[in-house]
Amino acid sequence: xxxxxxILSADFGHLARDVEAIxxxxxxxxxxxxxxGHFVPxxxxxxxxxxxxxxxxxxxxxxxxxxENNTFFVDLFAPLKPxxxxxxxxxxxxxxxxxxxxxNLGIKPAIVLNPHTxxxxxxxxxxxxxxxxxxxxxxxxxxxxxxxxxIEKAARLKEMIQKRNPKCLIxxxxxxxxxxxxxxxxxxxxxxxxGSYVFRHESLSRAIESLKV
Numbered sequence: 001x002x003x004x005x006x007i008l009s010a011d012f013g014h015l016a017r018d019v020e021a022i023x024x025x026x027x028x029x030x031x032x033x034x035x036x037g038h039f040v041p042x043x044x045x046x047x048x049x050x051x052x053x054x055x056x057x058x059x060x061x062x063x064x065x066x067x068e069n070n071t072f073f074v075d076l077f078a079p080l081k082p083x084x085x086x087x088x089x090x091x092x093x094x095x096x097x098x099x100x101x102x103x104n105l106g107i108k109p110a111i112v113l114n115p116h117t118x119x120x121x122x123x124x125x126x127x128x129x130x131x132x133x134x135x136x137x138x139x140x141x142x143x144x145x146x147x148x149x150x151i152e153k154a155a156r157l158k159e160m161i162q163k164r165n166p167k168c169l170i171x172x173x174x175x176x177x178x179x180x181x182x183x184x185x186x187x188x189x190x191x192x193x194x195g196s197y198v199f200r201h202e203s204l205s206r207a208i209e210s211l212k213v
Contacts, residue, residue, distance in 0.1 A: 146175025
């Protein structure tokens, strides 16, 4: 299992320190939640802060857009050369066009599904994706309780991926911890995002290691 700690749970007064710490502790990606206050009711960070994160990180950035104007934000963050940029299918009218745009910028494209959104809605996009992110909480705020139905959803998505694009990863974000990560692994999940669990743990390295099942 790859682990992508979410900096939404970091200490923003010491953000560079925390980003360096999770990289040294063995994370695989640095998950960056970008919220615009419209698609979700929260407002987070812009390119100046993400640039600082990129400078501190020794692992690729995994930028998760929770915004209304996806193309605008892709252009905003593309110069930072993140590993992945993911956008919500619920908000994008022309997902295939945006996927190609992200890939042409040298970034791996990913699509996000909210808890209520069925995986079948992206079946014919899977061949063009590097990752699908399944939300296991309602997007917008950290520290929420894990929604168990994502396990069944991940298993359904895995079957579709195996038929259409076996290289496409499945990522799950929200309420992940050492108690549910094994079920996610069994369902075919490849990457877990963990914010509160990692940053509130007494040891970053032990927290990350406990998720690498």
